[in-house]
Amino acid sequence: xxxxxxxxxxxxxxxxxxxxxxxxxxxxxxxxxxxxxxxxxxxxxxxxxxxxxxxxxxxxxxxxxxxxxxxxxxxxxxxxxxxxxxxxxxxxxxxxxxxxxxxxxxxxxxxxxxxxxxxxxxxxxxxxxxxxxxxxxxxxxxxxxxxxxxxxxxxxxxxxxxxxxxxxxxxxxxxxxxxxxxxxxxxxxxxxxxxxxxxxxxxxxxxxxxxxxxxxxxxxxxxxxxxxxxxxxxxxxxx
Numbered sequence: 001x002x003x004x005x006x007x008x009x010x011x012x013x014x015x016x017x018x019x020x021x022x023x024x025x026x027x028x029x030x031x032x033x034x035x036x037x038x039x040x041x042x043x044x045x046x047x048x049x050x051x052x053x054x055x056x057x058x059x060x061x062x063x064x065x066x067x068x069x070x071x072x073x074x075x076x077x078x079x080x081x082x083x084x085x086x087x088x089x090x091x092x093x094x095x096x097x098x099x100x101x102x103x104x105x106x107x108x109x110x111x112x113x114x115x116x117x118x119x120x121x122x123x124x125x126x127x128x129x130x131x132x133x134x135x136x137x138x139x140x141x142x143x144x145x146x147x148x149x150x151x152x153x154x155x156x157x158x159x160x161x162x163x164x165x166x167x168x169x170x171x172x173x174x175x176x177x178x179x180x181x182x183x184x185x186x187x188x189x190x191x192x193x194x195x196x197x198x199x200x201x202x203x204x205x206x207x208x209x210x211x212x213x214x215x216x217x218x219x220x221x222x223x224x225x226x227x228x229x230x231x232x233x234x235x236x237x238x239x
Contacts, residue, residue: 006109007061008024008108009025010022011023011040012106016042016101017043018042025039027190028057029057029170029171030055030057033050033068035051037166037190038052048071049100053097054068056088063087066084067081070082072097073096076093091106092104129176131176131177134146135229137153150176153214155172167192167216167218171187173187173188181206182223183203184203184206186200194212195210211232
């Protein structure tokens, strides 16, 4: 039976406030900075590190480093400019700002689950397909109408619906329609998305009067049924 390969990233802190710690990730995207939601989270008073300093994005079996900070990210001693990119290899070392925290980037391959076993889990049971289904989202004074699902919501301008909020990641959630109902899928890999105050397990159906929170710090929406999401804190703009 075929196995699903799992590549694990190890971030080994060799200098800085987290010196001696080893963090492991298997997420498709790893955020680094002072934001509490960052996977690699540095203390808020370490101002040399930006709130969102850098990201590591998996592309197949390769890993792309993207610098987001004007203080630069250094790869093996060489600075990467703002929005600059470079592919990483196991054994590289990174420094976040001149004189900032330093880490080693390592990868290892773990034997994955058998495909047959994985298919028994919920994440393989829902087929996310493009469907002609309406969705209306109200966020503050912004109103967007969609005729086709799925859509993605996040901070990135590449998302279908962009939300500029400190707790929202570049690719945060996906909304789709399956089995006669609307669903939400957590793209953060950190169990950040909640329904009625409870973290969802990868994905969950949306039911009328559910409160959908993109994080514990918000923003929070009320699902009104019939494909309508209304930000709770903006009731004066209610749908």
